[in-house]
Amino acid sequence: MGPKIPLIMMILAILGFTYMLLPIVVVVLAGLTAGEFLTFPPEGLSLRWVAAFLQSEKYLSAFFFSFKLALMTMIVSTILGTAVALFLSRTRFVGRAAMRAFFLSPVVLPGVVVGFALFAFYISTGIGLSRTIWGLWIGHILYSTPYVIGTVGAALAAYDVSLEEAARSLGSSPIRAFRKVTLPNISQGIQAGSIFAFIVSFGQFEVSLFLSAPNSEPLPIAMYNSLRYQFDPSAAAAGIFAITLVIASVLLTNRLVNIRQLLERQ
Amino acid sequence: MAPSDRDDGRDIMSAASHSLSHHSARYQQHMKWLLVVPLAIFFVIFFVIPVGLLFASSFNPQKLGQVAVTSELTLDNYIRFFSRSNYLWAAGRSLMLATIVSGITLIVAYPMAFVIAKTENPARNTFLLILVLAAMQLDMVIRLYGMMVILGDNGLINQILVGMGVTDPERPVQLMYNFLGVVFGMVQFAMPFMILTLVGVIRGIDPSLEEAARSLGASRWRTFLRVTLPASMPGILSGSLLVFALSISSYIVPALMGGFRVGVLPIHIFQQVAEGARFQFGATIAVILFLLSAGAVAIYLRVGARRSGGLA
Numbered sequence: 001m002g003p004k005i006p007l008i009m010m011i012l013a014i015l016g017f018t019y020m021l022l023p024i025v026v027v028v029l030a031g032l033t034a035g036e037f038l039t040f041p042p043e044g045l046s047l048r049w050v051a052a053f054l055q056s057e058k059y060l061s062a063f064f065f066s067f068k069l070a071l072m073t074m075i076v077s078t079i080l081g082t083a084v085a086l087f088l089s090r091t092r093f094v095g096r097a098a099m100r101a102f103f104l105s106p107v108v109l110p111g112v113v114v115g116f117a118l119f120a121f122y123i124s125t126g127i128g129l130s131r132t133i134w135g136l137w138i139g140h141i142l143y144s145t146p147y148v149i150g151t152v153g154a155a156l157a158a159y160d161v162s163l164e165e166a167a168r169s170l171g172s173s174p175i176r177a178f179r180k181v182t183l184p185n186i187s188q189g190i191q192a193g194s195i196f197a198f199i200v201s202f203g204q205f206e207v208s209l210f211l212s213a214p215n216s217e218p219l220p221i222a223m224y225n226s227l228r229y230q231f232d233p234s235a236a237a238a239g240i241f242a243i244t245l246v247i248a249s250v251l252l253t254n255r256l257v258n259i260r261q262l263l264e265r266q
Numbered sequence: 267m268a269p270s271d272r273d274d275g276r277d278i279m280s281a282a283s284h285s286l287s288h289h290s291a292r293y294q295q296h297m298k299w300l301l302v303v304p305l306a307i308f309f310v311i312f313f314v315i316p317v318g319l320l321f322a323s324s325f326n327p328q329k330l331g332q333v334a335v336t337s338e339l340t341l342d343n344y345i346r347f348f349s350r351s352n353y354l355w356a357a358g359r360s361l362m363l364a365t366i367v368s369g370i371t372l373i374v375a376y377p378m379a380f381v382i383a384k385t386e387n388p389a390r391n392t393f394l395l396i397l398v399l400a401a402m403q404l405d406m407v408i409r410l411y412g413m414m415v416i417l418g419d420n421g422l423i424n425q426i427l428v429g430m431g432v433t434d435p436e437r438p439v440q441l442m443y444n445f446l447g448v449v450f451g452m453v454q455f456a457m458p459f460m461i462l463t464l465v466g467v468i469r470g471i472d473p474s475l476e477e478a479a480r481s482l483g484a485s486r487w488r489t490f491l492r493v494t495l496p497a498s499m500p501g502i503l504s505g506s507l508l509v510f511a512l513s514i515s516s517y518i519v520p521a522l523m524g525g526f527r528v529g530v531l532p533i534h535i536f537q538q539v540a541e542g543a544r545f546q547f548g549a550t551i552a553v554i555l556f557l558l559s560a561g562a563v564a565i566y567l568r569v570g571a572r573r574s575g576g577l578a
Contacts, residue, residue, distance in 0.1 A: 009380050009490075010377075010381060025412070026416055080308065084302050108511045109556065109560060110514075110552075112535055113552040116548065231415070246403050254396055260395060263399070
């Protein structure tokens with residue numbers, strides 16, 4: 001690790017990483033406990049709660065509901081977000097920074113408020129979206145698209161636009177030059193952005209709170225509703241599958257784009 | 267898309283571009299705006315208008331079960347909010363919580379960001395970033411489940427304390443279902459955002475500054491305090507504002523870690539709307555929360571550091 005890092009920094013960082021990751025490890029162990037109730041350390045390991053999760057109507061249907069919703073969200077967010085990222089990288093006008101901030105703003109604005117606003121909007125306009133998967137879908141698109149814009153924007157920032165201009169000057173049409181030259185260069189950024197969109201939707205809680213219906217809940221809502229009253233180890237088993245999905249997504253993202261460049265872009 | 271579709275598309279597009287080839291570059295400049303139109307329409311219909319209507323309904327008189335916006339205007343809801351100590355306390359508690367969490371998260375996250383930024387081995391560096399990113403992307407309910415197992419009355423920490431004979435099993439140490447528990451959960455929630463904001467800034471510091479300080483005889487610690495820390499101020503400021511905005515907005519953390527005993531603004535919104543069907547007063551609290559969060563975000567943008575790659 002080199003001599004540059006003072007020892008005390010190293011110790012504090014290790015404590016910090018422990019704080020960040022221990023709860024996740026605990027969920028995995030809780031889902032694998034052999035005991036009747038959730039205790040820590042677990043009374044031996046077993047797959048009984050994993051089996052219970054796989055047989056439970058509640059969590060399994062919530063898991064697949066979230067999966068479906070995340071796929072639907074991913075498709076729309078990737079298309080709309082990529083278009084906007086292209087636009088932002090190709091134009092210079094007053095208000096461009098404001099436009100970018102506007103499209104990224106849902107990430108940091110209160111999800112409960114936006115969910116409530118959509119909920120009231122659906123009811124008062126009577127457009128039939130209240131407590132449907134379509135209404136949830138709209139809320140999730142708002143929160144997932146910014147991640148596509150950010151990731152594709154980073155890929156575009158690293159891409160030399162003169163390549164496309166060269167193709168154009170050799171007589172290629174704008175669309176063709178884009179498809180044959182630019183798209184292959186940024187396609188990994190687009191794929192990484194779509195993975196982000198998927199995983200953000202899959203874990204989305206705050207927006208879903210007002211928008212989900214009692215019988216078709218996304219996984220985070222279903223887990224929350226059971227966690228309010230009791231610790232259910234099969235919820236932790238559901239968590240193991242979600243953790244696996246997130247780790248797989250992040251590893252895949254890492255293969256597609258340089259995570260260091262993506263996250264540390266100045 | 268099937269290959270034949272693609273070819274058709276290409277023919278149509280190239281034919282179109284030939285017919286347009288004599289048009290000015292200005293025309294193409296206009297065409298670019300088509301890229302932004304779909305999302306702009308989506309955001310206007312499903313973000314600007316709903317939030318606008320929410321703002322409007324906060325100025326309507328409170329009427330149980332009434333959702334639609336009416337033309338009757340009143341400030342009653344705001345007067346109610348600012349004249350009841352219950353709600354003023356909630357606002358104060360929210361502000362205090364977000365401020366405390368920003369401070370603690372900074373202290374916890376800075377050494378982590380420092381170590382990540384100074385780790386030069388690319389594989390090790392990527393590994394650490396993957397850990398941070400995975401934690402950030404993981405559903406908050408799952409992370410809080412883990413926190414509750416650790417901090418609960420019969421949780422890991424209390425089991426250890428009882429085992430050591432420090433604590434009476436009948437009277438466990440209260441680490442959650444109170445303000446403290448909410449702080450623990452919020453720090454867990456906010457850490458990855460703070461780390462990612464700081465790493466870019468710390469890595470951006472010119473290493474020759476630190477080397478100069480060292481070569482002039484400053485200790486490693488003094489170099490850190492006098493050179494590295496001041497140079498990371500922009501990241502500290504923007505990271506803290508980001509964490510402030512995120513933690514004042516969170517419903518799930520106070521709901522689970524506070525067990526509804528820590529009444530912050532998002533909890534009050536949910537109770538007014540979902541349990542009381544008081545849409546107008548709920549909207550008023552929502553507007554106040556929205557403005558507090560947006561205010562922090564606006565300052566964050568002015569600070570101008572979007573160093574987490576636009577992801578935060």
